Amino acid sequence: MNLYSLLNIAYKALMRNKMRAMLTMLGIVIGIASVIAMISIGQSSQQNINEQISGLGTNLIMVMRQQHRPGVNTGSTNVQSLKYKDCIAIRNQAKYVSDVSPYIQSSGQLIRGSNNWPTSIAGVDPCYLNIRKYKLERGTNFTQAQINSYAKVCLIGTTIVEKLFPDGENPIGKEIRFGKIPFKVIGILESKGQNQMGQDQDDIVIAPYTTIQKRVAAIDYIHMIYASATSESVANQATDEIESILRAQHNILPGKENDFDVRTQSEMLEMMNSVTGFISILLAAIASISLVVGGIGIMNIMYVTVTERTKEIGLRMSIGARSRDIMRQFLAESIILSLLGGVIGILFGLLISYVVSLALSWPFIVSSSSIILSFVVCAATGIFFGWYPAKKAANLDPINALRYE
Amino acid sequence: MSIIKIEDIRRDFVVGSETVHALRGVSFDINKGEFVSIMGTSGSGKSTMLNILGCLDKPTSGEYYIDGIAVSKLSKDKLSHIRNRKIGFVFQSYNLLPRTTAIENVELPLLYNHEIGKKERHERAIEALKLVGLEDRMMHMPNQLSGGQQQRVAIARALVSDPVIILADEATGNLDTRTSYEIMSLFQQLNAQGKTIAFVTHEPDIAQFTTRTIMLRDGKIIKDEPVNTLSAQEFLLNLPLQND
Ligand SMILES: Nc1ncnc2c1ncn2[C@@H]1O[C@H](COP(=O)(O)OP(=O)(O)O)[C@@H](O)[C@H]1O
Ligand SMILES: [Mg+2]
Numbered sequence: 001m002n003l004y005s006l007l008n009i010a011y012k013a014l015m016r017n018k019m020r021a022m023l024t025m026l027g028i029v030i031g032i033a034s035v036i037a038m039i040s041i042g043q044s045s046q047q048n049i050n051e052q053i054s055g056l057g058t059n060l061i062m063v064m065r066q067q068h069r070p071g072v073n074t075g076s077t078n079v080q081s082l083k084y085k086d087c088i089a090i091r092n093q094a095k096y097v098s099d100v101s102p103y104i105q106s107s108g109q110l111i112r113g114s115n116n117w118p119t120s121i122a123g124v125d126p127c128y129l130n131i132r133k134y135k136l137e138r139g140t141n142f143t144q145a146q147i148n149s150y151a152k153v154c155l156i157g158t159t160i161v162e163k164l165f166p167d168g169e170n171p172i173g174k175e176i177r178f179g180k181i182p183f184k185v186i187g188i189l190e191s192k193g194q195n196q197m198g199q200d201q202d203d204i205v206i207a208p209y210t211t212i213q214k215r216v217a218a219i220d221y222i223h224m225i226y227a228s229a230t231s232e233s234v235a236n237q238a239t240d241e242i243e244s245i246l247r248a249q250h251n252i253l254p255g256k257e258n259d260f261d262v263r264t265q266s267e268m269l270e271m272m273n274s275v276t277g278f279i280s281i282l283l284a285a286i287a288s289i290s291l292v293v294g295g296i297g298i299m300n301i302m303y304v305t306v307t308e309r310t311k312e313i314g315l316r317m318s319i320g321a322r323s324r325d326i327m328r329q330f331l332a333e334s335i336i337l338s339l340l341g342g343v344i345g346i347l348f349g350l351l352i353s354y355v356v357s358l359a360l361s362w363p364f365i366v367s368s369s370s371i372i373l374s375f376v377v378c379a380a381t382g383i384f385f386g387w388y389p390a391k392k393a394a395n396l397d398p399i400n401a402l403r404y405e
Numbered sequence: 406m407s408i409i410k411i412e413d414i415r416r417d418f419v420v421g422s423e424t425v426h427a428l429r430g431v432s433f434d435i436n437k438g439e440f441v442s443i444m445g446t447s448g449s450g451k452s453t454m455l456n457i458l459g460c461l462d463k464p465t466s467g468e469y470y471i472d473g474i475a476v477s478k479l480s481k482d483k484l485s486h487i488r489n490r491k492i493g494f495v496f497q498s499y500n501l502l503p504r505t506t507a508i509e510n511v512e513l514p515l516l517y518n519h520e521i522g523k524k525e526r527h528e529r530a531i532e533a534l535k536l537v538g539l540e541d542r543m544m545h546m547p548n549q550l551s552g553g554q555q556q557r558v559a560i561a562r563a564l565v566s567d568p569v570i571i572l573a574d575e576a577t578g579n580l581d582t583r584t585s586y587e588i589m590s591l592f593q594q595l596n597a598q599g600k601t602i603a604f605v606t607h608e609p610d611i612a613q614f615t616t617r618t619i620m621l622r623d624g625k626i627i628k629d630e631p632v633n634t635l636s637a638q639e640f641l642l643n644l645p646l647q648n649d
Contacts, residue, residue, distance in 0.1 A: 002519055005516050005517075005519070008516065009516055012505065012509065016502070016503065016504040016505060017504070311500060312502060314500075315500045315502070316513070316517075317461075317485070317488075318459070318461060318488060318494050318500075319488065319489060319494065319513060319514040319517065319562070319566075320485050320486065320488045320489020320490070320514055320517040320518070320566075321485065321489075321517050322481070322482050322485040322486075322517075323481065323482075323485075324482075325485075325517060398461050399456055399461050399462055402461075402496070402500065
């Protein structure tokens with residue numbers, strides 16, 4: 001019997017009981033749809049996070065004081081470990097670093113007339129805009145001269161504009177107060193929206209680091225260093241460089257631990273990926289349980305079918321079907337059911353993940369490998385769960401089968 | 406020329422500790438063009454005989470030749486092949502596939518014959534349905550056909566492979582007298598066209614339409630003689646009109 005007539009026989013047998021065929025398929029449809037949807041949604045969320053983190057710049061390097069030092073906390077020396085001269089050392093010595101900026105932060109109230117807004121102000125170098133990929137929407141960045149003179153000027157994000165200038169007034173040239181200290185707004189930053197942690201990146205006020213260090217925070221150290229590698233591909237070299245420069249700056253002997261912490265965005269990316277990857281595997285694993293249940297559904301129905309169709313099997317044998325023809329017919333029936341169920345399930349799964357990604361405004365990702373995989377799984381399900389009933393059918397004795405009532 | 410030749414066929418069934426001797430040494434030949442009725446009371450071994458002739462069952466001992474082929478040595482697959490090419494079965498309960506049109510039911514044996522393509526299969530099924538007078542019922546489902554019509558479809562299915570012999574087991578057993586005679590008339594026509602037929606029945610009035618009767622009792626032939634054949638067609642004409 002050739003493939004065409006085999007499929008023909010199996011197809012006709014299935015069409016004789018459409019309702020049953022559809023119900024049998026339902027289990028597979030649900031199983032495959034949930035697997036596809038889970039994988040696709042998982043990948044979408046991963047991609048979403050990737051895009052956001054890359055949006056920050058994967059060549060971004062942050063240096064902060066050592067935070068997770070085990071054992072006794074050595075106190076203030078630790079907190080004050082970063083100095084502006086560390087920035088200068090990095091700027092002068094590192095080959096793979098393009099921009100370096102100190103970062104000093106202070107929290108407080110921003111006030112403009114009767115409007116106020118609790119936020120924090122950051123003292124940085126002008127190149128901070130490059131490092132964090134902020135762009136100026138209006139106005140100008142501050143200058144080295146303004147840094148040298150501790151100028152009370154600032155750049156603000158669009159959230160600040162909304163909160164302090166709700167009437168649509170042009171903020172450029174206007175004065176706002178941070179606590180008691182007045183700052184002149186000289187520029188407005190383009191909106192960047194939320195980051196992957198859900199933080200508003202437009203709720204930002206930046207000023208020359210000298211101004212913040214001396215006039216606001218009144219400290220001689222800096223909180224963090226922001227740097228950017230010359231390109232993403234050398235981010236690791238840049239990190240190593242910064243580490244060795246800072247170890248030398250801080251006189252840390254070989255074998256001793258760093259009193260600072262160098263982090264890159266790609267590390268964060270990896271960490272987030274491993275978390276989301278684990279979650280998507282978990283979801284897919286849960287979904288595949290429903291696939292197994294669907295497969296057992298096929299086996300169950302096929303098994304009942306064999307008993308119900310005993311007479312048909314006897315007849316087919318009496319007109320010349322060999323055991324193996326019967327076996328193949330029943331296997332083909334279950335494979336057709338599971339593959340058809342698989343195709344419908346894939347379409348459903350894609351629909352679900354499309355709707356979800358649309359609703360969450362995530363990228364919609366279809367991975368061909370997950371589709372191919374579900375197809376293979378479907379065929380395997382059909383064979384695996386169709387085998388036993390088919391074997392049972394093929395082993396029937398034609399005389400007994402014909403006599404079966 | 407003998408199409409079927411059996412020599413000292415025995416068939417024992419072991420049921421628990423007992424052995425049932427369904428056939429106890431049966432020998433006969435069936436020649437081309439014969440219309441043989443196999444008769445006997447219930448339990449005399451008729452169906453067992455027919456199952457062996459149809460290669461559905463193997464004798465415990467004895468040899469069986471169909472169309473010159475010794476069957477006892479053949480594998481299961483070879484037996485399937487013989488059933489497909491050389492034998493046409495007609496059953497008491499028709500055994501049509503439900504929810505399947507008459508023509509598809511008739512095509513069924515040809516689906517297991519890879520030498521026959523789709524077009525030829527269709528043509529031969531139509532031809533077989535014409536032979537049994539059902540060319541206008543081709544697209545009907547079994548449940549849209551009367552018992553007699555269903556049995557005609559089954560006969561067409563038995564004919565479609567152009568077998569060397571048609572085996573019928575109580576093929577009129579489920580039918581009323583008139584319809585039985587109509588079916589016997591059809592078998593007589595087919596026989597007149599040269600078909601060889603072995604027809605199991607326990608009804609003497611059905612056997613009188615055949616050309617030869619083999620009478621079984623307790624698994625042995627007690628009588629094997631030619632019949633003074635009557636025409637089923639004439640019987641039909643003389644049958645009083647019934648209300649049913
Ligand atoms: N599969 C079987 N197992 C045991 N005994 C059987 C089997 N088939 C038939 N027999 C026995 O063989 C004898 C002949 O049966 P069968 O050929 O069916 O008779 P008939 O068709 O003439 O009524 C009966 O006694 C029956 O009980
Ligand atoms: Mg019988």
